[in-house]
Amino acid sequence: MELTQDDVIRIFKLIDESPMGRVSLQVGDFKLEVEKGTSPGSAPARAPRAAAVPEAAEAAGIEPGMQGSAPPEESPGADGHLLAVKAPLLGIFYRRSQPGVPPYVEEGSPVEEDTTVALIEVMKLFNPVKAGVKGRIARICVENNALVEYEQVLFLVKPE
Structure with missing residues (x-):
């Protein structure tokens, strides 16, 4: 199974x-x-992650048509018009496909609904996270290589 x-x-x-x-x-x-x-203090220490991420897209067999996240939800921002891009699953958050290449997006980057903005690794499988909205990245809310929870806010997007 x-x-x-x-x-x-x-x-x-x-x-x-x-x-x-x-x-x-x-x-x-x-x-x-x-x-x-x-409690947070009683959790076992985590071994440091290897610095190298395999060629995520190729190694994980990510297909271009895979949907990576739910539609963004409105999130209160300074102007009240920001949409949250949330983690579609629990895992390790990566801003780039492999070490040494530029991140998928930076603050101010334009995005379309189908733009891949990050990857989340679960059990050695890399899952793309799609923006789900047309706009510009207003804020990156998570550090690279961080463990993210299901539906945790990853990015705030100003819709266009």
């Missing part, structure tokens, strides 16, 4: 809504162990 991105999102939602403090799941070679309710 192979897990899809939607399956993983559903699993995380079920775990989040579950009263259980610890969950273990194994499907084929995939094994997931989650423990809820730990």
Whole structure:
């Protein structure tokens, strides 16, 4: 049995809504162990990530037509007209496809609905994040290589 991105999102939602403090799941070679309710200071130290990201688009088999995020939602900004581009899933946020290349977008960059603005890595699979709106990037809200939560705001876009 192979897990899809939607399956993983559903699993995380079920775990989040579950009263259980610890969950273990194994499907084929995939094994997931989650423990809820730990304080930030008690979480185990994370080993530093390797500096190199494989040629994400090619290595992960990302198809150009894959949809990477939900439609942006309005977010209060200085002018009240900014839309939030949110993480479509939990994972590691990357602003560029590989080390040494420019980021997908910078503050002030114009974007279309189908513009890839970032990648999120989940279990060695790289998922594109699409802007979902035509406009300009007003603010980048997440650092490169950061762990992002499902529906966490990644960018604020001023629509055009």
